[in-house]
Amino acid sequence: MTQKILNAWYKGAWWLSLLLPFASLYIWLRRVYLKSQPKARKNPLPLLVIGNITIGGTGKTPLVVALTLALKDKGLRCAIISRGYGGTVGVGPHCVTSRDKAQVVGDEPLLLSRLTKVPVIVGSCRKTSIEWLAQQGKFDLVISDDGLQHSAIKGDVQWCLVDATRGLGNDKCIPAGPLREPATRLAEVDQVFTTGVPGPVIIKQLQHYLKDNTLCYLEPKLDQLRQVWDDSQVEWPKDKALIYAVAAIGHPQRFFDDLGARGYQVDGQEYADHYQFKEHDLPIKPLIMTAKDAIKCKALAQSTKNQKAMPWLYATQALTIAPAQIDALLLKLGL
Structure with missing residues (x-):
């Protein structure tokens, strides 16, 4: 998906109205498809689905990491399931190991495995992944990284993330807008989070669809700075420094803005998610990238016979989930 189309969706370009008939057709076809699918059966393990209803990044990975680590601290045995977008695993299930490459299992599952140290199961059939985990007999709950639109499963608890700066865009479904499904879906999930604190316009837009649901804010912040080639931690540059940054994520500008919030002048280069x-x-010069990108660039950054290690760095993100949210989650899951 090109950044130009994303920008049009979120800024409400006039010509998108020409695509409204196709959006209506998409919604109709989706309804027909969902009616033809068998009803999702009871999950063999308590399941939390963390997803979104928009195209473009909303910050799911930092939330999955923070939640998994918080649950581990409570002594719960967690596992993560993922489609493994961009990988070649297929139906699965495949348990990610340190020997796997991002090209095979996907960049996000590999990053989740390294950051959480819990089993991450990749496969296009999430139902199969959950059943495999249940057969192991050693997990208390499963977290699905994405999957709100995956009809074969239904989370016992469903969390939906929305980017605070972009909201729902023009409120239209694809191809006329960024929505994967109608915005009324927000009233059906258990909790809606925004990545960042939205302004009044976005709050009003979201509350129109929330009904009785409350809106909670998450504030991911850049945390540590590490070398790509060996993951060793380094000091952040001095304030007001000019830095070159790259990002191949769903919303690259958010990463550049986060760097700018630390006081840097940012020369940012966007790539497709x-x-x-x-x-x-x-380039063979200092730059800062996301942790998700560093997973794919580590081999490129390491030294060879003819070249020293690249001076590339990556920034990790951290966020805090309110204890009340975790308690409500565990109560709903019966844990």
Whole structure:
């Protein structure tokens, strides 16, 4: 998906009205498809689905990581399931290991595995992944990274994320807008979070669909700075420094804005989400990338016989989930 189309969706370009008949057709076809699918059966393990209803990044990965670590601290045995977008695993299930490559299992599952140290199961059939985990007999709950639109499963608890700066865009479904399904879906999930604190216009837009649901804010912040080639931690540059940054995520500008919030002048280069970097893409000079991108660039950054290690860095993100949210989740899951 090109950044130009995303910008049009979220800024409400006039010509998108020409695509409204196709959006109506998409909604109709989706309804027909869902009616033809068998009803999702009871999950063999308590299941939390964390997803979104918009195209473009909303910050699911930092939330999955923070929640998993918080649940581990409470002594709960967690596992994560993921489609493995961009990988070649297929139906699965495949348990991610340190020997896997992002090109095979996907960049996000590999990052989740490294950051959480819990089993991450990849496969296009999430139902199969959950059943496999249940057969192991050693997990208390499963977290699905994305999957709100996956009809074969239904989370016992469903969390939906919305980007605070972009909201729901023009409120239209694809291809006329960024919505994967109608915005009324927000009233059906258990909790709606925004990544960042939205302004009054976005709050009004979201509350129109929330009904009795409350809106909660998450504020991910850049945390540590590490070298791509060996993951060792380094100091952040001095304030007001000019830095070169790259991002191949759903919403690259958010990463650049976060760097700017730390006081830097940012020269940012955007790439398509999940882009597989090649050797000639990145310059031989200091730059900062996301942790998701560093997963794919580590081999490129490491030293060879003819070249020293690349001076590339990556920034990790951290966020805090309110204890009340975790308690409500565990109560709903019966844990």
